[in-house]
Amino acid sequence: MKALLKKYENKEPEIVFNWKDAETEAEGWVVINSLRGGAAGGGTRMRLGLDVNEVLSLAKTMEIKFTVSGPAIGGAKSGINFNPLDPRKKGVLERWYKAVSPLLKSYYGTGGDLNVDEIHEVIPITEESGVWHPQEGVFNGHFRPTEADKINRIGQLRHGVIKVIENPKYSPNVARKYTVADMITGFGVAEAVKQYYNIYGATIKGKRAVVQGFGNVGAAAAFYLSQMGAKVVGVIDVVGGVINEEGFSFEEITELFLNKTGNTLNAENLIPFNEINEKIWEINTEIFAPCAASRLITKNQIDTMINSGLEVVSCGANVPFADKEIFFGPIMEYTDDRVSLIPDFISNCGMARVFAYFMERKVQMTDEAIFSDTSNVIKTALQNIHNKNKLQTKISATAFEIALNQLI
Numbered sequence: 001m002k003a004l005l006k007k008y009e010n011k012e013p014e015i016v017f018n019w020k021d022a023e024t025e026a027e028g029w030v031v032i033n034s035l036r037g038g039a040a041g042g043g044t045r046m047r048l049g050l051d052v053n054e055v056l057s058l059a060k061t062m063e064i065k066f067t068v069s070g071p072a073i074g075g076a077k078s079g080i081n082f083n084p085l086d087p088r089k090k091g092v093l094e095r096w097y098k099a100v101s102p103l104l105k106s107y108y109g110t111g112g113d114l115n116v117d118e119i120h121e122v123i124p125i126t127e128e129s130g131v132w133h134p135q136e137g138v139f140n141g142h143f144r145p146t147e148a149d150k151i152n153r154i155g156q157l158r159h160g161v162i163k164v165i166e167n168p169k170y171s172p173n174v175a176r177k178y179t180v181a182d183m184i185t186g187f188g189v190a191e192a193v194k195q196y197y198n199i200y201g202a203t204i205k206g207k208r209a210v211v212q213g214f215g216n217v218g219a220a221a222a223f224y225l226s227q228m229g230a231k232v233v234g235v236i237d238v239v240g241g242v243i244n245e246e247g248f249s250f251e252e253i254t255e256l257f258l259n260k261t262g263n264t265l266n267a268e269n270l271i272p273f274n275e276i277n278e279k280i281w282e283i284n285t286e287i288f289a290p291c292a293a294s295r296l297i298t299k300n301q302i303d304t305m306i307n308s309g310l311e312v313v314s315c316g317a318n319v320p321f322a323d324k325e326i327f328f329g330p331i332m333e334y335t336d337d338r339v340s341l342i343p344d345f346i347s348n349c350g351m352a353r354v355f356a357y358f359m360e361r362k363v364q365m366t367d368e369a370i371f372s373d374t375s376n377v378i379k380t381a382l383q384n385i386h387n388k389n390k391l392q393t394k395i396s397a398t399a400f401e402i403a404l405n406q407l408i
Helices: 002-010 052-069 089-106 118-128 136-143 147-161 180-199 216-227 250-259 273-282 299-307 330-336 350-359 367-388 395-407
Strands: 015-020 027-032 044-047 074-081 208-212 231-237 240-243 287-290 312-314 340-342
Touching: 002 395, 015 052, 015 089, 027 052, 027 089, 044 089, 052 074, 052 350, 052 367, 052 395, 074 089, 089 118, 089 136, 118 147, 136 147, 136 350, 147 180, 147 350, 180 216, 180 287, 180 312, 180 340, 180 350, 180 367, 208 216, 216 231, 216 250, 216 287, 231 273, 240 273, 273 299, 299 330, 330 340, 330 395, 340 395, 350 367, 367 395
Parallel strands: 044 074, 208 231, 208 287, 287 312, 312 340
Antiparallel strands: 015 027, 027 074, 231 240
């Protein structure tokens, strides 16, 4: 596996597009690792300090993710080095998408990512640039449908991603009008844990869980984990966190979800960050869902959690371990050798799978059909790993081997 991984990591990307904004200090890159299947896909992120190497590593990650979620295309990513809180953000995004619109029309599909919203920014701004939908390039490059078929499928995709969830099983409050895009990634993180326990002969019910990050992904993961019968015993976020070693009730987790401020935790009994960051890793827990930023989890934190009973890690964040390597660094490998580590390209594939689902010909548009499809894709990926490796360790190494054999 490591030889395959080194070969994959060292392969130069096929396309690197560099842009410098004429009106601000913003700089952006599209990195297309390959045009496998005639197209490539990956979202757009914005943060101050971002560089081309970060975009490259994310593009390679996307290519591996597509081996699970489909379609069988190459990986790509867009990244803009700019402060997302700057009031000039909208203008930067408008000029960016105008510059990359020829790619988006031809062979590249994008979406939301860190600090860039799919529904309120990506879709309307790309439309203004003459792009039918941010995934139009995937249609044209990979699916090559007739014009009529493309119109129908883009309509299906456009409606499906922003579809308001009506089934209370999948929404913390149907009156709040949460969309599929709001909930599906966190659902996948929780569903991966449930499917893991089912396949390896146990149950999620009664298992204790710690969630890191309480944005869209972390909050949704906590909601679904609790709904599935796990006991969420702790949440740590950038502003602080909460602990209940007996486990928060489903009603309490739902209330935390509904009361969050934007993408941050908001609770009356909030423990300051420095204090909870000392305590939370020592709580007895079987499940850990890192859903905050990339490259945060240290070896010491993992060791402490293993000593506290950790069984499975389901990655909501891309590359959550504090490794400098693109994929499989020493902390990740250390974790994979000791507990069940479900890699990000399986556990957080929900949004990529939703795109793939709606790009297919005519599909069901019900909440049950959409969420069940993501569940089945994750279940199949974990079952394929189990078929090759019956151990409860080296799950990520096996997953990478399966994926890389499709790409190299």
